[in-house]
Amino acid sequence: MTQSTEESRGAPAPGGFAAEIKDAVTARAALLVLGVLALQLAFAVSYLGAFHDPRPSGIRLAVAAPSAPAAEETARQLDGLEGDPLDAHAVSGEAAALREVRTREADGALIVRPGGGPDRLLVASGAGASLSQALEQVVGLAEESRGRTLQVVDAVPADAGDARGLSSFYLVVGWCVGGYLCAAALAVSAGARPANTARAAVRLGALLVYAAVAGLLGAVVAGPVLGALPGGTAALWGLGTMVVFAVGAITLALQGLAGVVGIGLAILLVVVVGNPSAGGAYAYALLPPFWQAVGPALPPGAGTYAARSLAYFDGHGTAGPLLVLAAWAVGGAAVTLACAAFRRGRPGAPVGSGLPEERVAA
Incomplete structure (x- = not known):
């Protein structure tokens, strides 16, 4: 690189301060910042809407x-x-x-x-x-x-190490965070959209391995290490694997549909809507109608309910939540593969998200 090239990069953009702003803040960056602002507002609305006035119902x-x-x-x-x-x-x-x-x-x-x-x-x-x-x-x-x-x-008391019966919720939240961050890491390292179905399958396989490890570690920490939850480690391990893979598969699917923006959509679904409606801090029966309705159908709610059932109720009531998690996992995997196949089948279709800064997918 020549000295003149280096100097030109540090020189002010022609056209004054307005041109400098335009050169420094690209249209893509501005759109992403607006998306972050919308996500932040949605976060506040969702959590405040769910928790500001809990009232028992049903x-x-x-x-x-x-x-x-x-x-x-x-x-x-x-x-x-x-x-x-x-x-x-x-x-x-x-x-x-x-x-x-x-x-x-x-x-x-x-x-x-x-x-x-x-x-x-x-x-x-x-x-x-x-x-x-x-x-x-x-x-x-x-x-x-x-x-x-x-x-x-x-009749069914929470363990001494499970303050207010919240350990199940926090464990599931940790699993959910791992799921979408693992999928996001795959996107950051090799492009949001996989180049073909084989590479999409590899990502899903890597996610499954990660989910199994994350599920086991979470179950061991919650059980034998901290004594926060009673019940068998194996059952919690299986549940954790399902939660992590389901959330990761959702994130991969949304990335396949929307590129890097899909990570934000996954956070919107799982964190912004899913966490306050999960029945953790406040049970379903204390939430407003919207959150009460969607909570059981999202991974945080399904995972929290199943974790409590495994810990305190001998597994009673886990069938529905496990079906919800399985549906998200299978649906997310199917959409991920379908998006890769569709893009592969389009003549001259670009591989990445279509955003100029994104790497070509591996």
């Missing part, structure tokens, strides 16, 4: 009483509370009520005692302290209005 409550008519009448009264905080239903007895709590068919259970004895409320802090506390508050006020006293029993 908390599942099993009701047992000395007689079936009494149980049905109590359930009807609780189900009709203003604001619909509870979704109450009668069960055949105390054993049935406890079984529903331990299998996640109900979030809690009210055992109505005959005479003036205190009724018992069964909660499960292993499913999250926010849910058990909300249930205790709502049922406590209802019992007080009926002139009855209440005894609260934690």
Whole structure:
């Protein structure tokens, strides 16, 4: 490189300060900055919208009483509370009520005692302290209005090392971060869009290996190392592998569709929308309708619910969340391969994202 070339690079752009700005801030950079601003705003709106005013809605409550008519009448009264905080239903007895709590068919259970004895409320802090506390508050006020006293029993308590039952959520968040960062690293190193289906398959294979390692390390840290979650390490390892691969496959698919911008779209889906709706800090029943509806269908929510089920409920309730994760994993992989095949089949199609600074894909 000659000295004149070096000097020309450091010289002001012809045309004054406006031209200097235009030369320093490219159109692509300006668009990316606007995208970051939109993502930041979406982050604030999503988290504030989900958490600023938690209100119980549709908390599942099993009701047992000395007689079936009494149980049905109590359930009807609780189900009709203003604001619909509870979704109450009668069960055949105390054993049935406890079984529903331990299998996640109900979030809690009210055992109505005959005479003036205190009724018992069964909660499960292993499913999250926010849910058990909300249930205790709502049922406590209802019992007080009926002139009855209440005894609260934690039927499925969170472990001592699992503060407020949040360890499952934070573990899944870590797995999700690993998933989209691994996919992003593949894009940074070799172009957002793979050149052909063989290379797309290689990326998916590399992601699968990473997911298995990340899943194992997360399960070991949460279990044997920190004692944050009870349950088997193997089950959590399998779940972690699914979460990491599902999120990574989503990110690869979005990169295949939108290039580098796909990384931002993955963050929008998983972090901006998925994390506040995951049922971690606040259970589904405490979230506004939008977040309550989308949470179970996204990887953070599905992973959090499954992790709590594995840790505290002997795996009950994991079928749905695992199907959600499998759908994202298979769908993401399929779209990734399809995008690579489509681009390969287009005559003269460019390999990268179409952005001038991006490397040709490997």
